[in-house]
Amino acid sequence: MRDRHLKYLLVLPAVIVVFATAIWPLVESLRLSFYEGRLSRPAFPQSFLGVENYTWAFLEEPAFWNSVWVTATYTFWTVLLTTLLALGLALLLAPGGRLRVTVQSLLIIPFAMSPALIGVSFRFMFNPEFGLFDAFFGIVFPPLATISWLSDPTLAFWVCIMADVWGWIPFLTLVLIGGLASIPRDTIEAAQVDGASGWRVLKDVTLPQLVPVLAVVLILKAIFSLKTFDQVYMLTNGGPGTATQTLSHYVYFNGLKYSQIGYSAAVAWLMVIPMIFLTYAYAKFVFQKK
Amino acid sequence: MAKVVLTNLTKRWGDFVGVDNQSLEIHDKEFLVLLGPSGCGKTTTMRMIAGLEDPTAGEIRIGDRVVNDALPKDRDIAMVFQNYGLYPHMTIYDNIAYPLKVRGTPKPEIEPRVQKAAEQVELTEFLHRKPKALSGGQRQRVALARAIVRHPQVFLMDEPLSNLDAKLRVSMRAELKHLSHMLQVTTVYVTHDQIEAMTLADRVAVMKNGRIQQLGTPDEIYNDPANLFVAGFIGSPAMNLIEGRIENGVFVTQGGFAVTKVEAPNRSGLVLGVRPEDLTIVEPGTGDFDVPVYAFENTGESVQITGQFNRQRVIAKGDRYLKREIEEMTGMSVDQKHLYLFDQSSGERIRN
Amino acid sequence: MALTGKQKKQSWNALQIVLILIAAFIMLVPIVWIAMAAFKTHVDVYQLKLFFAPTLENFKTVFQAPYHLEQKLFNSTIVAFVTVVLAIPIATCAAYSFSRFTLRGQTVLLVMILATQFVPAVVIVLPFFVMFRDIGLLDTRLGLILVNLSIVMPFAIWMIKGFIDGIPMDTEEAALVDGSTRMQVIRNIVLPMAAPGIVTAAIFCFIIGWNEFLFALILTSKDAVTLPIGLALFKAEEGDLWNLLAAAGIIIMVPMFVLALIIQKHFVQGMTMGAVR
Ligand SMILES: Nc1ncnc2c1ncn2[C@@H]1O[C@H](COP(=O)(O)OP(=O)(O)OP(=O)(O)O)[C@@H](O)[C@H]1O
Ligand SMILES: [Mg+2]
Numbered sequence: 001m002r003d004r005h006l007k008y009l010l011v012l013p014a015v016i017v018v019f020a021t022a023i024w025p026l027v028e029s030l031r032l033s034f035y036e037g038r039l040s041r042p043a044f045p046q047s048f049l050g051v052e053n054y055t056w057a058f059l060e061e062p063a064f065w066n067s068v069w070v071t072a073t074y075t076f077w078t079v080l081l082t083t084l085l086a087l088g089l090a091l092l093l094a095p096g097g098r099l100r101v102t103v104q105s106l107l108i109i110p111f112a113m114s115p116a117l118i119g120v121s122f123r124f125m126f127n128p129e130f131g132l133f134d135a136f137f138g139i140v141f142p143p144l145a146t147i148s149w150l151s152d153p154t155l156a157f158w159v160c161i162m163a164d165v166w167g168w169i170p171f172l173t174l175v176l177i178g179g180l181a182s183i184p185r186d187t188i189e190a191a192q193v194d195g196a197s198g199w200r201v202l203k204d205v206t207l208p209q210l211v212p213v214l215a216v217v218l219i220l221k222a223i224f225s226l227k228t229f230d231q232v233y234m235l236t237n238g239g240p241g242t243a244t245q246t247l248s249h250y251v252y253f254n255g256l257k258y259s260q261i262g263y264s265a266a267v268a269w270l271m272v273i274p275m276i277f278l279t280y281a282y283a284k285f286v287f288q289k290k
Numbered sequence: 291m292a293k294v295v296l297t298n299l300t301k302r303w304g305d306f307v308g309v310d311n312q313s314l315e316i317h318d319k320e321f322l323v324l325l326g327p328s329g330c331g332k333t334t335t336m337r338m339i340a341g342l343e344d345p346t347a348g349e350i351r352i353g354d355r356v357v358n359d360a361l362p363k364d365r366d367i368a369m370v371f372q373n374y375g376l377y378p379h380m381t382i383y384d385n386i387a388y389p390l391k392v393r394g395t396p397k398p399e400i401e402p403r404v405q406k407a408a409e410q411v412e413l414t415e416f417l418h419r420k421p422k423a424l425s426g427g428q429r430q431r432v433a434l435a436r437a438i439v440r441h442p443q444v445f446l447m448d449e450p451l452s453n454l455d456a457k458l459r460v461s462m463r464a465e466l467k468h469l470s471h472m473l474q475v476t477t478v479y480v481t482h483d484q485i486e487a488m489t490l491a492d493r494v495a496v497m498k499n500g501r502i503q504q505l506g507t508p509d510e511i512y513n514d515p516a517n518l519f520v521a522g523f524i525g526s527p528a529m530n531l532i533e534g535r536i537e538n539g540v541f542v543t544q545g546g547f548a549v550t551k552v553e554a555p556n557r558s559g560l561v562l563g564v565r566p567e568d569l570t571i572v573e574p575g576t577g578d579f580d581v582p583v584y585a586f587e588n589t590g591e592s593v594q595i596t597g598q599f600n601r602q603r604v605i606a607k608g609d610r611y612l613k614r615e616i617e618e619m620t621g622m623s624v625d626q627k628h629l630y631l632f633d634q635s636s637g638e639r640i641r642n
Numbered sequence: 643m644a645l646t647g648k649q650k651k652q653s654w655n656a657l658q659i660v661l662i663l664i665a666a667f668i669m670l671v672p673i674v675w676i677a678m679a680a681f682k683t684h685v686d687v688y689q690l691k692l693f694f695a696p697t698l699e700n701f702k703t704v705f706q707a708p709y710h711l712e713q714k715l716f717n718s719t720i721v722a723f724v725t726v727v728l729a730i731p732i733a734t735c736a737a738y739s740f741s742r743f744t745l746r747g748q749t750v751l752l753v754m755i756l757a758t759q760f761v762p763a764v765v766i767v768l769p770f771f772v773m774f775r776d777i778g779l780l781d782t783r784l785g786l787i788l789v790n791l792s793i794v795m796p797f798a799i800w801m802i803k804g805f806i807d808g809i810p811m812d813t814e815e816a817a818l819v820d821g822s823t824r825m826q827v828i829r830n831i832v833l834p835m836a837a838p839g840i841v842t843a844a845i846f847c848f849i850i851g852w853n854e855f856l857f858a859l860i861l862t863s864k865d866a867v868t869l870p871i872g873l874a875l876f877k878a879e880e881g882d883l884w885n886l887l888a889a890a891g892i893i894i895m896v897p898m899f900v901l902a903l904i905i906q907k908h909f910v911q912g913m914t915m916g917a918v919r
Contacts, residue, residue, distance in 0.1 A: 006824055007743035014736030014799060015751065017729075021766075021792035022758035028769035037772075092662050099659065103666045105906060110669055112902030114853035116870040117891050121672045124679065124884055130688045132675050166672065189342050190375030192362040193446075194389035194436070198654070204392070208379040227762045230855040234873070248856070251764040256860055261768055268765040279757045286756065287749065344648075361647030 026272070029265045037262030053266035064267060066242050067250035070157070074246060075225040078164045082221055083214070086169045090176035091202070104177065107170035115167060119234025122163040126150055153243030156236050160244050163231050168224070172217050179213030180206070212285065219282045226274060247271050292353040292366075292443035292476055293318045294339060299348035301334050301500075308334040310500035311348070317492075321470055321477045325487040326497035327523070332480040335497075336446050339478060341365050352443055368437035369446040373453065374429050376421040376436075382408075383417040386435045393440070407439040410469065427458045434466075438473060445470075445477040451486065463489060484524055488512065496520050513628075518637035521563045521630055527594060530569070530604045532562045533634060545600035550578040550624040554631065554642050563630035569606035570623045571595055571614070577623030583614045597622060673895075679888035687885040700889035711890055714872035721783050721858075721868060722851035725790040730844050733798035738832060740799070741806040742814075752800075759796040763856045766792055771860055783866045789857045794847040801846060805839025806832065842905045849898050869894045 033054070036047045057064045093100045110118075125132045128148040138145035149155045183206060191205045207214075229248035232238065238245035238253070245253070247267065255264030294316040301309040309331040316322045324332040337343040339350060341362035350357050357365050368389065377385050386404045395403075408414045411431040421429055430450060437445055451459045451466075467490055470477055481487055487494050488508040496503045496511060496519075504516040515521035521529050534543040535558035541549045549562065574580045581597030581604065588594075593608045597620060606622050614620050631640040645653070679687050681696040704711040739745065740752060770789050771780070779785035809832070817827050833840075858868045873890055876883040 003743065003824055007739045007745055010735040010739035011745065011751070013732045014755075014795065017732060017791055017795050018755055018758060021788060021795070022761065023754070025766045025769040025792070026758075026761055029765045032768060032772070089665055092658050092665070099662060103662055105903070106666060106669065108902045108906040109673065109899050112849055112853075112898040113673065113895050114855065114870050114898070116853075116855045116873060117676075117894055118672070120873055120887055120891060121676045123882075124676060124888070125672060130690050132671070132690070135690050166668070170669065184373065184375065186371040186373050186375030187377055189340075189362075190369065190371055190436075191377070191388070191392075192342065193340055193365075193367060193369040195363040195393040196388075197363060200392055204388070205377055208377075211379075223760045229763065230870075233855075233859070248762055248764050251762075251768075252856070252860070255764070255768055255771070261772060264764070265768050268762060268768060271762045272765055275760050275762065276757075279753075279760045282760070283753045283756055287753075359646035359648035361651065364647050 030269055032262055033266035033269050035262045037260070037265065049262065053263045054270070056263065057267055057270070063242060063245070064250065067245050067247045067267075070243070070245055071226060071228075071247045074157070074161065074164075074228065074244075075222055077161050078168070078225045078228075079218060079221045081161065081165045082168045082172055083218055085165065086172035086176055086217070087214070089169065089173045090180055091206075093173065094177050094180040104174070107174055109170075110167060111170045111174075113167065115230035116234045118163055118167045119231040122159060122166075122231075123150065123235050126159050150236055151240055153240055156240055157244050160232055160235055163235055164225070164228065167231065168221060172221060175217055176210070176213060179210050182213075183209045216282065216285050219278050219285070223275060223278050223282070226271065226278075293320075293351075294444055294476060294478065295349075295351040296335075296339070297349040297351075299335070299338060299350065300346045301331070301338060301343065302346045307500050309338070309345075312500070312502055314495060314502060314505065316476060316478060319474050319476055321479065321490060321492045323479045323481060323487040323491035323494045324497060325481060325484060325494050325523075326503075327482060330497045331500040332482070332497055333448055334500075336369075336448055336478055336480050339444070340367055340369055340446050365444075366442050367444045367446055368440060368442040370433045370437050370448065370450040372449045374421075374433040374450075376429060376432055378421055380420070381417065382413065382419055382421065382424070382432050385421065385432055386417075386439050389436060389440045403439055404435075407435040410438060410472075411435045411465075426454055427462065430454060430462060434469070438469070441475070443476065445475050445479075447477065448480045449482070450479075452481070452483070459483075459486075466490065484526065488524075496523060498523075515563075515630065516639055518561060518563075518632045518639075521632065521639075525565055527566050527605050527607075529630070530562075530564045530566065531632075532564070532602055532604065533560070534562060535560055543600060543602060545602075547599050547602075548579065550629070551626070552629065552631070554640075559634045560640070561632040561634050563632060564604070564624055565628060566594065566605045566607040568625040568628040569604065570625070571606050571608040571612060572621040572623050574619045574621045577621035580619050580621050583616050583618050583620055586614050586616060595620060676888045676891050679884055680892045682885055682888075684883075684885055687888070700885045701893075704886050704889050704893070709872075709875050709886070711869070711872055711875075711893065714867050714869045715893065717783060717862075717866055718852055718868040718870075721786050721790065721866075722848045724783075724787050725794050725851045726844050726847045728787070729791055729794045729798050729847055730802075730840060733795060733843070734802050734833075734836070734840055736799050737802035737806055738828060741803050742811075755796045755799055758792065763793070767857055767860050770857075774861060780861060781863045781866050785861055786858060786866055786868070789861060790851050790854055793854065794850055797850065798843050798847050801843040802836065802840055805836050805843070808839075809835050845901050845905045849901055852894075852898060 034048060034050055036049050093104050126149040128134055128146065133149065134145050134147065147155065149159050187205055187209065188201055191201045196204060227248055228246050229252065232244055232246055232249055236244045238249045248271070251264045251268045251271070254260045254267065296312060296314045299309055299312045300307070312335070324335060326332055334343060338345045341357065341360060345358065352365055352367070377388065380388065383404060386407055387400050390400045390403060405414070408417060411434050413428065413431050413435060416424060416428060421432065424432065430453070433450065451462050454462060463486060470490070479490060491508055493505060493507055494511050495505045498519050504511060504520045506514070511520060512524055515524065518531065522531055532541070532543060532549060534541055534549065536542070536552055536554050536556050538556065539551055539553060541552045541562050543549060552562070570577070579599070581599050583595055584598040584603060585596040586593065588610070590610070592610050593612050595606050595608055595614055597604050597606070604622065632638065633640055680700055681698070682691070682694050683697055683699065686694045703709070740748060745751070767789065770785070774780045774785045813835070814827050814831055817831050818824070822830065853870065854868070855870045858871045862868065862871065869890070873887060876887040876890065
C-alpha cells in the first residue's frame with residue numbers, strides 16, 4: 001500500500017476514538033443545553049428551551065454566580081501560589097548535587113497521588129479534634145489550635161487552595177527545572193562576569209529566558225484549576241454551604257443530584273469558553289516550538 | 291593595571307585531575323594564550339581565573355589582590371565565551387550596555403561608551419537587533435564589544451573564534467590582534483588552534499593533562515620545544531619524530547636505517563625531531579638518505595612529500611613546482627642546524 | 643567583619659539546603675501522615691500518636707464485608723488496564739503517522755486532540771450519562787473504559803509522537819531502501835526503537851485511568867465502582883473511619899508511586915504534551 005493512503009489509515013482509528021469520546025459529547029452537551037433535559041423523564045425528545053438555560057443561570061441563580069466567583073478566585077490563587085512556589089523550589093533544586101537530585105525524584109510522588117486522595121488526606125490533617133494541623137498549632141500557637149478549619153467558609157476555601165497547591169507544586173517544579181536546564185549556562189555566567197549579583201542575574205537573565213516555559217506552566221495550571229473537582233469533592237464537598245463550590249461541582253450537583261441535565265450542560269458549556277482561549281494560547285506555544 | 295598570578299593551582303573532581311598544581315605569571319598587558327589538545331584543562335584554568343569554578347587548591351591573584359574568595363562580579367574581568375553567551379532577550383545595544391548598567395554606571399555615560407565599543411567592532415548598524423538576527427561573526431563581535439565596553443583589568447577569551455568558518459576566523463583573528471594592540475589590557479586567551487596561538491600571543495602556555503608543558507614566546511615554542519609533546523603538537527604538518535639511536539655520530543633507526551649525521555655521543559632510546567620545512571627534497575643519492583615516495587600532496591603554496599622507510603614515515607615540504615611520483619625514490623637532506631633530540635622514555639629534550 | 647563573596651555564597655547555600663529540607667518535609671507530611679494512619683488501630687488513629695504499635699488489621703478489614711475493597715481493586719485494575727490496551731496501539735499508529743508524514747489538516751487535528759484534553763470532564767460526562775442510561779451501560783466497566791479513552795487518548799498520542807519524533811529517520815529510510823514495506827518498517831524498526839517510549843506512555847495512561855475520579859463517580863454506583871470512589875465507603879454515620887480510609891488510600895497510591903518512579907524522567911514531557919522540551 002502506498003504511504004499516501006496508509007498515513008490516513010493509521011490516524012483513522014485515533015480520530016474516530018477522539019471524535020466519539022470527546023468531540024461528540026462536547027457537541028451533544030451543547031445540544032442538551034438547549035433542552036429542558038430532566039432526568040426524571042425517559043429519553044429525548046424533551047422540550048426545547050432555546051437559550052433559557054443560559055439566561056436562567058445568568059439571571060435567576062445566585063448559586064451559579066457564587067460558583068463562578070469561587071472558581072475564579074480559586075483559579076487565581078492556586079495559579080499564583082503554585083507558580084511562585086514552584087518557581088522558588090525549581091530555582092533551589094536546579095543546581096543539582098546529591099540532595100537536590102534526591103528531592104527532585106521525590107517530587108514525582110505527590111504528583112502520582114490521586115487528587116481525590118489528596119482531598120482525603122487534607123481533610124484528615126485538618127480535622128479539628130485529631131488533625132495534624134491543629135496539633136501543630138497546639139505547639140507553636142495555641143490560640144489557633146482549636147479552629148475548626150473546614151467549618152469556616154473562608155478557612156475551608158483556603159484549605160482547598162492549600163491542598164491544590166500542595167498537589168501541583170511538584171509537577172510545576174519539575175517542568176520549571178526542565179526549563180531552567182535549557183537556558184544556556186554561558187548567558188548566566190556571562191552576566192556573573194559582567195558584574196551582576198545573584199539577584200540581578202535572576203531578574204535580568206534567567207527569568208526573561210524562562211518566560212516561555214512560565215507561560216506554558218501558567219496556562220496549564222489555569223486550565224486544571226478551572227476544572228477542579230476531585231479534591232474539593234473529597235475535602236469539603238463544596239461546603240460549608242456553597243463556600244467552596246467550584247463550577248465543576250455545581251454542574252455535578254445540578255446534573256446528578258437535581259437531575260437538571262439541560263441546565264448543567266449549559267453551565268458546563270459556559271466553562272468551555274475560557275478553556276477555548278487558554279487552549280488556543282497553549283497550542284500557540286506548542287506549535288511555535290516546531 | 292594588572293598582572294595575573296596563579297600559584298599551585300589545582301582543580302580536581304573526585305579522583306579526576308583537571309588542572310594539576312600549576313603556577314603561572316601573566317604579565318601586565320600581556321596577551322597570553324593557553325594552547326593544548328581537547329580536555330587538557332584550558333577552559334578549567336580560565337574559569338578558575340574568572341571565578342566560575344572554585345579551585346581545589348592554590349591561589350589566584352589579579353593585580354595585587356588574592357581573588358580566591360571573590361565572586362566573578364567582584365574580580366573586574368571581562369570574558370568572551372565560546373558560544374558568546376549573548377542575552378537572547380536583549381537587543382545588541384542592551385547586551386553591550388549590560389556590564390555598565392549592572393555596575394551602576396551613570397546613564398549619560400553609558401550611551402557614548404556603547405557607541406564607541408560598537409564602532410570598534412563595526413557593529414553600529416545592528417544595535418537595535420536581537421542576537422538571533424545576527425550572523426555568527428556579528429555575534430562574535432557583540433561578545434567582544436560587551437567585553438571591551440568596560441575597561442576591565444583582565445580579558446578572558448575561551449576559543450572565541452572556534453564557531454566561525456575558516457575564512458571569517460582569519461579576518462577576525464587580525465581584528466582581534468589589532469584590538470588587543472589598541473586596548474593594551476592583560477588577556478588570557480584559550481584555543482586549540484596553534485595558528486591563532488602563534489599569531490596572537492605574546493607568550494604561549496602549551497598544556498597537556500592539566501599541566502603546562504612549556505611557557506614561552508611563539509618563537510621559543512616553535513623553534514625550541516621543551517619536550518616531545520610540544521614538538522609534536524606545534525607545527526602543521528607536525529614535526530617528524532624518528533625513533534632510533536646514535537652510533538658513531540650517525541642517527542640510526544631501529545631498523546638500521548642511517549638518517550643523518552649528528553654531533554652527539556653514542557646513546558640509544560632517542561627520538562630525532564625534524565620539521566618538514568627543515569627537510570629538503572633533493573635528487574636521489576645527493577642527500578642524507580633516499581626513500582621511496584609514499585604520498586605526494588600539493589597544497590597549492592607548496593608540496594608535501596611523504597617518504598617511508600621501515601615503518602617510519604617522514605614528511606618533507608618542498609617547492610610548489612616540484613613533482614614526484616608515488617613509489618619513485620627521492621633523496622632528502624636534513625638541515626643540521628635544526629635537529630632536536632629527545633629522550634624516548636621521558637620525552638624530555640636532550641640539549642648538547 | 644565584612645563577609646567575602648565566597649562566604650556569602652556559602653551561607654546562602656546553607657540557607658538553600660535548609661529551605662530544600664523544609665520543602666521536602668512539607669511535601670512528604672501529608673503522605674506519611676496518612677500512611678501512618680493506615681497502620682494504626684481504630685483507637686490510635688484518633689490520638690495523634692507519632693509512635694504506636696503498628697497493625698495490619700486495617701488491611702484485612704477493608705477486604706471484608708461490608709467493604710469488599712477487592713471488588714473495587716479489581717474494577718480499577720480492569721478499567722485502567724483495558725483502557726491502556728485499547729488506547730496505546732491506536733495512539734501509536736496515529737503518533738507514527740503524525741510524526742513521519744504530513745497529513746492534510748494535521749495541525750488542526752493535533753490541536754483538536756490537544757484541546758479535548760482541556761475540556762472539563764463534566765462537559766464530557768453529561769451526554770455519556772444520558773446515553774448510558776438509555777442503553778444500559780451505566781455502572782459497567784465497559785462504559786467507564788469508553789469514557790476514560792477520552793482523557794487517555796490525547797495524552798498517549800502526544801506523548802508517543804514526542805518519542806517517535808526523537809528517533810532519527812535514517813534507520814527507517816535505510817530499511818525502506820533495502821526493500822521493506824512501510825508496515826515492516828513499523829513492525830521491525832519503529833516499534834522496537836520506540837518501545838521504551840510506548841511503555842512509558844502506557845504506564846502514564848494507566849496512572850491517569852487509575853486515579854480518574856469524576857467519570858467513575860457519575861457513571862458507576864455499585865458493580866463497577868473503582869478504588870477512588872470506594873473511599874466513600876468509609877464515611878460512616880458516626881464519622882469517617884480514618885484508619886480504613888487510610889488503608890484504602892495506601893492501596894490506591896502505593897502502586898502508582900512505584901509506576902511513577904519508573905517513568906519519572908518522562909513525566910514532564912508527557913504532562914505538557916510537548917510544550918516543554
Ligand atoms: N564539571 C566537571 N566535572 C568533571 N570533570 C570535568 C568537569 N568540567 C571539566 N571536566 C574535565 O576536566 C578536563 C578539562 O576540561 P576543560 O574544559 O578545561 O578542557 P579544555 O582544555 O578546555 O578542552 P576543550 O578544548 O575541549 O574545550 C576534561 O577532561 C573534562 O572532562
Ligand atoms: Mg574548553
